[in-house]
Amino acid sequence: MARLGALSVISKKILAGKLRGERRSKKRGESLEFADHRQYAQGDDLRRIDWNLYGRLEKLFLKLFLAEEDLSVYILLDGSRSMDYGSVNKFDYARKVAAAVAYIGICNLDRVSLTVNVNGKEHNLSDIRGKKQVFRLFDFLSKIKPDGKTDLKDAVRRFVLRNRRPGVMLLVSDFLDPAGYEDPLKTLAGARMDLFAIHVMAQEEVDPVLTGDFLLIDSENGEKLDVTASRKLVENYQKTVRGFCSSLQQFCSNRGASYLFATTDLPFEALVLSYLRTAGMVR
Numbered sequence: 314m315a316r317l318g319a320l321s322v323i324s325k326k327i328l329a330g331k332l333r334g335e336r337r338s339k340k341r342g343e344s345l346e347f348a349d350h351r352q353y354a355q356g357d358d359l360r361r362i363d364w365n366l367y368g369r370l371e372k373l374f375l376k377l378f379l380a381e382e383d384l385s386v387y388i389l390l391d392g393s394r395s396m397d398y399g400s401v402n403k404f405d406y407a408r409k410v411a412a413a414v415a416y417i418g419i420c421n422l423d424r425v426s427l428t429v430n431v432n433g434k435e436h437n438l439s440d441i442r443g444k445k446q447v448f449r450l451f452d453f454l455s456k457i458k459p460d461g462k463t464d465l466k467d468a469v470r471r472f473v474l475r476n477r478r479p480g481v482m483l484l485v486s487d488f489l490d491p492a493g494y495e496d497p498l499k500t501l502a503g504a505r506m507d508l509f510a511i512h513v514m515a516q517e518e519v520d521p522v523l524t525g526d527f528l529l530i531d532s533e534n535g536e537k538l539d540v541t542a543s544r545k546l547v548e549n550y551q552k553t554v555r556g557f558c559s560s561l562q563q564f565c566s567n568r569g570a571s572y573l574f575a576t577t578d579l580p581f582e583a584l585v586l587s588y589l590r591t592a593g594m595v596r
Contacts, residue, residue: 385480392431393463399515401577432461469497482506508570
C-alpha cells in the first residue's frame with residue numbers, strides 16, 4: 314500500500330476536474346506553479362501583473378499559473394460467472410487490480426467510482442475521495458460474488474448513461490461475451506474516456522493441460538460439449554486464444570485505447586506497478 318500510495322493516475326488527455334486535487338493540469342488557473350505570460354487586457358486582475366517584466370519591457374503582462382484539479386477515475390469490473398474460474402480465481406485477481414488502482418486514485422484526491430456488474434445488476438460505489446474511504450472501498454469489493462451471464466454491451470451502456478463526465482476508465486474483464494466486445498468498446502471510445510482495457514484470463518484457459526475425453530460445461534449458460542483432447546486440438550485451441558487476444562488488442566489500439574493482457578499467474582503487483590506504468594496509466 315505504501316508503494317501504491319506513491320503513484321498517481323495520469324491521463325493522456327486534458328480532462329477537467331470539478332474539485333481542487335493534487336495534480337497539475339495543462340489548463341491555466343490558480344496555483345503556486347508558474348506556467349506562462351500573456352498580455353494585459355482591460356479588466357484583468359492587476360494583482361497578477363508581472364511588474365518586474367514591466368520594468369524591463371514597459372509593457373503589461375499577466376502571470377499565468379497551472380490549475381490544480383482532480384481527475385475522475387472510473388473502474389468497470391466484470392462480475393459474470395465466467396470470471397469465477399481458475400486455480401488463481403480470475404475475479405479475485407481482477408478485484409485486486411481494481412482495488413489497487415482505486416487506492417492510487419483516492420490517495421491523490423481523485424474522484425473514484427467503481428461499478429461491478431453481476432447477473433444483470435449494477436453494484437456502484439461513486440465519487441469516493443481521500444484515504445479515509447479506503448476501508449469502504451475494500452469492504453465494497455470484498456462482498457461482491459460473481460454470477461450470471463456476461464453482457465458487456467448493457468453494462469457499458471448503463472455506465473455511460475450514468476457517468477457523463479470524461480475521465481480515466483479502467484475496464485477489467487475476460488471479454489468472453491458471446492455478443493462480442495466491439496460494441497461496448499466503441500461506446501466507451503465515443504464517451505471521451507481515456508480507456509484502459511485489462512484482459513484477464515486464467516492460466517488454465519491460455520495453456521490447458523488436457524488429455525483424453527472430457528465433458529465441458531459452459532459456466533454461464535450450462536451448454537455441454539463432449540471433447541477428446543488430442544494434442545492437435547489443444548494446439549488449435551491455443552492458436553484461437555492467441556488470435557482472439559490479438560484481435561482485441563488491435564481493436565483497442567485502432568480506437569485510442571490501451572490494452573493489457575494478464576494471466577492470473579502474473580503477480581497483480583507487477584501488473585499495477587510495472588505494466589500499468591508502461592501503458593501510461595500510472596506514474
